[in-house]
Amino acid sequence: MRSQGRRQLPCPHQHRTGFVKLSLSISLLTWSRVQVIAQIESMIQKVLEGLSNSNQQISISLQSRANITRKNGRGAGDPASVPPPKNILIKFPGSNVQEAWRFTVVIRILELIHSSLIDDTIMTKRDMYYRHPDLFMKQAVVDRYVDDLACTFGVSRSMLNVVATAKGLIAGNFILRRQDGACIHGLSEEEGLLVPKLQAEDLLELDAVRWILVIEKEATFRAVLNSNQWRVIGSQSLILTAKGYPDVASRKFLRYIADEHPHIPMYALVDFDPDGIAILSTYKHGSYRLAHENVSNNQASGLRLPELQWLGVQSHHITNGRADRKLADTRMLADTQGLMKLTIRDRHKAQRMLEWDLCAEGGLEARWRVELQRMLMFNMKAEMQILDEVAGSLVSWLVSELGISVGAASQRPATRTAACVLSDDELLF
Amino acid sequence: MDPKLEPRPVPDTKKCISSKQYLTLHTISDAHHSDIFALAPTPVSLLSASGSSSIQIHSTTSPEFPLIQTLQGVHPLGIHHLVTAKDARRAASAGFEGKVKIWTEGEDGQWVANGEIRDGLKAGNVWAVALSADGSYLACSSINGKVHVWSLHEPNMPKIREYETKGNFGLSVALSQDGRFTASGHENGSIYVFDNDTGRLAHSLASLVHPVRSVVFSPASKLLAAGGDSRTVALYDVTSGEQVANLSGHSGWVLTLDWSDTGEYLLSGSHDSKAKVWRIETRTCVATHSHGDKPLWSAKWLPKNTRSEMFALGGGNNTINIYREAAG
Numbered sequence: 001m002r003s004q005g006r007r008q009l010p011c012p013h014q015h016r017t018g019f020v021k022l023s024l025s026i027s028l029l030t031w032s033r034v035q036v037i038a039q040i041e042s043m044i045q046k047v048l049e050g051l052s053n054s055n056q057q058i059s060i061s062l063q064s065r066a067n068i069t070r071k072n073g074r075g076a077g078d079p080a081s082v083p084p085p086k087n088i089l090i091k092f093p094g095s096n097v098q099e100a101w102r103f104t105v106v107i108r109i110l111e112l113i114h115s116s117l118i119d120d121t122i123m124t125k126r127d128m129y130y131r132h133p134d135l136f137m138k139q140a141v142v143d144r145y146v147d148d149l150a151c152t153f154g155v156s157r158s159m160l161n162v163v164a165t166a167k168g169l170i171a172g173n174f175i176l177r178r179q180d181g182a183c184i185h186g187l188s189e190e191e192g193l194l195v196p197k198l199q200a201e202d203l204l205e206l207d208a209v210r211w212i213l214v215i216e217k218e219a220t221f222r223a224v225l226n227s228n229q230w231r232v233i234g235s236q237s238l239i240l241t242a243k244g245y246p247d248v249a250s251r252k253f254l255r256y257i258a259d260e261h262p263h264i265p266m267y268a269l270v271d272f273d274p275d276g277i278a279i280l281s282t283y284k285h286g287s288y289r290l291a292h293e294n295v296s297n298n299q300a301s302g303l304r305l306p307e308l309q310w311l312g313v314q315s316h317h318i319t320n321g322r323a324d325r326k327l328a329d330t331r332m333l334a335d336t337q338g339l340m341k342l343t344i345r346d347r348h349k350a351q352r353m354l355e356w357d358l359c360a361e362g363g364l365e366a367r368w369r370v371e372l373q374r375m376l377m378f379n380m381k382a383e384m385q386i387l388d389e390v391a392g393s394l395v396s397w398l399v400s401e402l403g404i405s406v407g408a409a410s411q412r413p414a415t416r417t418a419a420c421v422l423s424d425d426e427l428l429f
Numbered sequence: 430m431d432p433k434l435e436p437r438p439v440p441d442t443k444k445c446i447s448s449k450q451y452l453t454l455h456t457i458s459d460a461h462h463s464d465i466f467a468l469a470p471t472p473v474s475l476l477s478a479s480g481s482s483s484i485q486i487h488s489t490t491s492p493e494f495p496l497i498q499t500l501q502g503v504h505p506l507g508i509h510h511l512v513t514a515k516d517a518r519r520a521a522s523a524g525f526e527g528k529v530k531i532w533t534e535g536e537d538g539q540w541v542a543n544g545e546i547r548d549g550l551k552a553g554n555v556w557a558v559a560l561s562a563d564g565s566y567l568a569c570s571s572i573n574g575k576v577h578v579w580s581l582h583e584p585n586m587p588k589i590r591e592y593e594t595k596g597n598f599g600l601s602v603a604l605s606q607d608g609r610f611t612a613s614g615h616e617n618g619s620i621y622v623f624d625n626d627t628g629r630l631a632h633s634l635a636s637l638v639h640p641v642r643s644v645v646f647s648p649a650s651k652l653l654a655a656g657g658d659s660r661t662v663a664l665y666d667v668t669s670g671e672q673v674a675n676l677s678g679h680s681g682w683v684l685t686l687d688w689s690d691t692g693e694y695l696l697s698g699s700h701d702s703k704a705k706v707w708r709i710e711t712r713t714c715v716a717t718h719s720h721g722d723k724p725l726w727s728a729k730w731l732p733k734n735t736r737s738e739m740f741a742l743g744g745g746n747n748t749i750n751i752y753r754e755a756a757g
Contacts, residue, residue: 316723341598341616344572347572351506351525351526351527354506354507354525354526355506355526360505361481361482361505361507366462366463369463369480369507370463370464370480373463373464373466373480373507373509373525374464374724376509376525377464377466377509377726379598379600379616379640
């Protein structure tokens with residue numbers, strides 16, 4: 001692991017290491033760019049050959065992990081193992097209009113990627129879609145074939161010079177020093193900051209950050225930011241939301257922090273429903289769909305985040321500890337608005353998730369199995385806002401949970417800080 | 430409100446006199462590695478099922494309650510319901526993958542698979558299961574509200590009844606011991622009683638409003654007890670369909686109910702891990718026991734033998750506790 005020194009302000013030694021890292025990544029980037037350009041050109045070359053030779057069929061062969069689920073996953077117990085991609089052959093003119101259209105879409109996307117690689121400019125998937133909305137029909141079409149092409153070439157999407165529009169938001173006591181001298185302080189951004197794309201020469205200072213909290217939903221993220229306790233919470237944390245299932249940019253950002261600052265604990269707060277656990281799983285173990293982002297990124301750990309801890313919401317947060325309270329409390333609980341019935345879709349999703357190797361008997365995530373089964377038994381789910389009702393306020397709940405968690409996890413001075421937060425809580429209003 | 434529906438007020442001193450003492454006889458720690466969702470007794474053993482894939486069978490005739498058999502990996506995604514027939518060597522289990530399996534105990538005391546319900550089942554649709562006392566009928570509630578009854582003693586185990594309800598999730602189901610009635614408890618609080626002879630709805634009972642998580646007929650099939658998120662246990666007269674009592678005292682959702690062999694006592698278990706014994710004659714709670722701090726999914730009387738009255742509790746703490754009545 002890296003030394004503590006890296007977290008401190010630049011010193012001559014650090015400049016040196018930073019410089020070495022920078023030049024290394026430039027050469028790597030250039031190399032991969034040249035490789036990808038060559039691969040695209042050879043793909044186009046084959047199509048051209050097909051055109052000039054009337055006997056030969058025109059086709060593009062793609063590798064895809066679309067529509068692969070964790071169900072019956074191979075290599076149970078090792079979440080890093082992913083199933084091999086499926087081979088897809090798109091022919092032209094093909095057997096129907098649909099296939100001809102798909103061929104056109106892929107050729108056009110190849111062309112866009114090729115030109116952005118040649119110019120070495122970065123393009124967002126949104127930009128690509130708006131170049132030809134009539135051809136692509138919807139954003140998901142672009143997303144799918146860009147990912148399939150990355151998978152086919154065995155590179156990450158960013159190596160195609162394509163990025164997703166930043167979706168995630170961050171806030172907290174961090175300082176981002178850009179190479180160009182720009183300096184952003186997390187606490188000065190009242191509405192949160194779009195998750196930045198970190199360049200090798202950027203410096204993210206997290207000296208004051210005691211824990212990192214990933215929040216599933218933007219509304220909750222904003223509620224935390226707007227709460228009276230944010231001054232205390234924000235001063236010692238970094239919080240992030242990717243607004244639902246996380247995008248690659250948010251996952252990369254968290255992975256970067258985990259690599260650079262491995263001692264800072266990371267927690268996730270998601271809804272108590274199958275999607276909440278699936279979102280947690282995407283942060284923690286990645287998605288099969290984008291497995292090529294994991295393997296081809298030149299970091300050994302890829303984008304997985306096994307250190308992420310599940311803070312909540314779990315079944316015992318909703319109901320437990322109630323037993324010893326007064327009767328009136330539990331009466332309120334049963335009538336709590338935040339409890340909802342599972343939909344048929346929720347039940348099917350939970351059932352499919354129980355088939356994941358992660359949730360199998362003896363699988364890596366035994367706790368997920370228990371919680372999914374309890375959801376099915378109670379036929380109930382709860383959004384994280386339920387903590388407002390159960391614990392008085394979600395933010396107070398966070399303060400006490402994280403205080404306890406930090407204390408239990410290590411004996412760092414942070415424990416005392418968190419305890420102070422608890423007791424001084426009311427003085428702040 | 431009709432005063433007879435209210436639990437009768439009992440002075441504290443009298444309550445003491447009328448209370449019963451149960452002592453922990455045995456604890457099977459870590460009986461399963463996951464929430465124990467169901468206990469199902471036979472005269473000589475206790476079957477148990479959990480979020481893991483296996484059914485465990487412990488002997489109840491020897492003081493150590495040893496594990497005598499494991500039905501390994503029978504429902505890979507976990508088992509949510511498991512029942513035994515009162516007077517026959519038959520059991521039925523339902524798993525999260527959506528299958529219902531039938532089990533039979535051989536002369537040697539070993540349980541073996543005896544088929545699967547295949548007829549008209551869509552995966553994940555079937556939920557609670559119940560067996561008639563003689564083991565020849567199986568009733569299932571389902572997610573879409575339908576209630577099915579199968580005949581297990583006929584070849585290929587045909588479905589003989591399919592009752593329509595208003596489409597609300599059937600969380601619980603019961604068969605009367607004489608096999609005459611099927612009852613279902615639903616998420617919206619509805620409780621239905623069907624007459625198996627005529628195949629018609631006998632009663633739509635006064636709703637509990639909140640989800641009904643357990644329904645169970647008294648041994649003589651005269652009363653139906655129902656409990657759930659209302660945190661009360663309602664007693665209904667099966668013949669008239671009238672509610673005759675409302676037992677309140679649980680502060681958590683009632684998840685499980687069981688009548689004693691004689692029908693004198695009703696055992697209930699709740700989400701806040703408390704088990705209660707109710708004397709039906711006086712409509713009073715005569716004993717309360719705590720089973721850790723996790724949901725108490727299953728509370729069952731053990732069939733009465735030469736020893737004193739016993740019951741078993743199982744739930745979210747993965748442990749099975751056996752209690753017996755304190756002597757004199």
